[in-house]
Amino acid sequence: MGLPVKSKYPPGLIVSNGKKYAIGGQQWIEVPMNTTLETVSQYLVYERPVRTVEIFSVKGSRGNIYEVRHNLENDAWFCTCPGARFHGKHCKHIKGTISAKPI
Numbered sequence: 001m002g003l004p005v006k007s008k009y010p011p012g013l014i015v016s017n018g019k020k021y022a023i024g025g026q027q028w029i030e031v032p033m034n035t036t037l038e039t040v041s042q043y044l045v046y047e048r049p050v051r052t053v054e055i056f057s058v059k060g061s062r063g064n065i066y067e068v069r070h071n072l073e074n075d076a077w078f079c080t081c082p083g084a085r086f087h088g089k090h091c092k093h094i095k096g097t098i099s100a101k102p103i
């Protein structure tokens with residue numbers, strides 16, 4: 001793993017079990033104890049996603065095409081199908097898109 005590691009989230013620092021880690025999203029990188037938020041960029045750099053919204057076209061069960069949008073900034077999902085708007089939660093198109101996504 002090359003340094004610095006790129007993170008989609010602004011890095012934070014945490015001390016755990018006598019070791020210091022730079023954290024960006026789900027990534028934990030061990031750093032020297034004297035690392036500060038000013039010097040953490042040697043190990044972990046915040047790289048704002050170029051695309052902030054991903055758009056997927058999903059075919060519904062009746063052949064309709066719905067647009068599923070994923071906001072990368074706040075990890076919010078949106079679907080244009082009536083069900084998603086009505087229930088206000090993840091419809092099957094969003095769930096299907098999430099499960100098909102490589103992590």
Ligand SMILES: [Zn+2]
Nearest residue numbers: 079081091093
């Ligand atoms: Zn939907």
